[in-house]
Amino acid sequence: MKTWWTLFKREFASFFVSPVAYVVLAIFLIITGILFYSNLLWYYQNSFGMFQDPYMIRSMNLTDDLIRPLFANISVILMFMIPALTMRLFAEEKRSGTIELLLSYPVRDSEVILGKFSATLTFFVVILLLTLVFPVFLYAVSEPETGPMITAYLGCFLMGASFIAVGTFASSTTENQIIAALLAFGLNLTFWIVGWISPPGTGTMSTVLQYLSIIEHYDPLTQGILNSKDIIYFLSVTVLFLFLTNRVLLSKKWRG
């Protein structure tokens, strides 16, 4: 535990040594801010139309028409952004040769992996905390539904954790950070679009491909629906890729 804590602090502090962390935070907020503003503008203009003719225009709902599209957009941005955060985790240490030194210490591989994973996850939580400016604004001007807001953030957190685990794995396989980022992005994208290639109907292949799709499990959370199977899916993806990272590190020992 103490080792994990030491590794966590070292890894988390490393985010803020270079300007990268601040630039990532600022860019993420600018992009999501623009998306939020454009969604808000659309919502406001349609609401205005509704005031003109309240009985003939369909209802406008903050969860369905503003929060859900916003979180759908945020998830796409995360697919690109998280590989940029995770690409250096192991690849940099491999390139500089410090990985051998690190693994020669009396620490377990799993502690190293969890230290790096949890530090990146904590940094990701900081990013998410910044986006709380959007719900704060909505609560100030309207009455958004709290339940769907919480599930949307939970979905974002779980999806982020899965992407970070995928990125950690990708980074452990190479010493080239660009390749690590591309591999992580490719894997994330595969999980994203796998449902698109599922054949119509409810055959086994279709069911499996639909189930593997991240959107299948993320979308209900943005609507305020909490399914136990969705939580378990995200946790399973995270555990699987952290385990695979562990196997990759272990393989260095028996490969010599």
Next chain:
Amino acid sequence: MTAGNTRNQNRTTGGILTGTSTLIVIAILVFIQLIAENHNHRFDLTKNKRHSLSDQTLKILENLDDTVQAFSFYRESDPDYETMRDLLIQYSEAGPKFKYVFVDPDSDILTARRYGVTSYSTTVLTCGSRERKVMIPSEKEITNAVLKLTGGDEKKTICFLNLHGELDLESIEARGLNNLKLTLENLNYSVQSLNLLQTKAIPPECSILSVAGPQNDLDPIELDAIRNFLDQGGEGLFLLDPKTVPGLVGLLSDYGLKAGDDLIIDPNGYQNMLQPIVESYPVHEITENFSFGTLFQIARSVNPVDPPPPATTIDVIANTHEDSWAHRNLSESDEIRMEFDPETDTKGPIPIAAVSIKMSDGSGPETRIAVFGDADFVNNNLSQSVGNTALILNTIHWLADEKDLIAIPPKEPISQPMQLSAGQLASAFWIPVVIIPLIILGFGGSRIYHRRKHG
């Protein structure tokens, strides 16, 4: 043994162990997914639980004796695909005997032909040899289709009286009734026009007689036919515009409902004071869980007769706003005064719809009657308002004694239109897009600068 051989052996062993352990972990995770999929717990955290099925539907699904299979002919690009999919998932999770399958109508033409599907976004529900089509992805439509599939074969007929200037069943114009007709047919009612002067009596297949907005009074022969029909347990739906059909109004008084010689004026009316908005519904089976506004256009009051006729129960089901009033002093040449006259007018709330149940001889068939003080509220134009359609359908279900069909009010997202000031709109842009990023960059820049400066 050489060092090279040892290394090779280590690699082989390591490879086998890694491969095996990876397969075991994947197998465990797949097993966990299977359990999670089959024992899913679903929580709907929206305020009005709009992603959950009503208790009524859950009860029906739990009690299904036969398997109901839904074939949903949708493309993923269809606008209602997600809504229908969300609903079908809920149905299948709630009832093990409800199954569904999505069929791509473009690639599986044979299945589409087999079920007579000619348009996208059609769902065919089957139970044994029976089939029903659902065109609208709503809980009400699907549950009603399930009920019709698993229930009896009886199809109730609603006969709409015509030739007195009533709203036209076939017309797709704003004042027509075609939307209502199609909705009723979709709910398994048979709808037909009735020329009472020709038939002299109401045909035996008519379960419900509907008189929707006659402008000319009925012939005494027709009034007698209607009285006979009602006295023999027929059900009647009467939508009566102001200043019309005094003969029919007199007949209905014998059943406890008196359409007033007045005109309802609502200062908070929809587009003008002659379009009262109704938001108050006294407790009744028809308006249970009813949370919609309904919109009327040039309406009269409908009052319970006092004292009520023997063996008759009367209930008002809709009242106008308390700021409205019933303008009584009507004449052909009179220009309507849009101010309340305490001497002649009646202060709101004004009953605009009422129902009565009359028992014949205390033990015979009961007669159910519903009277509305307006016909236009169900026309093609105003029936687009969700509340109007729901109110008339609930009333018809009540008349037809289709209690199961009543208790499923449509669940819509909570309407939250947003009004923003120019300042609020500007802050929604400047704070997240400019100010906070600048603070972050400034803070980060200064920290890095200090660190480099001070080593």
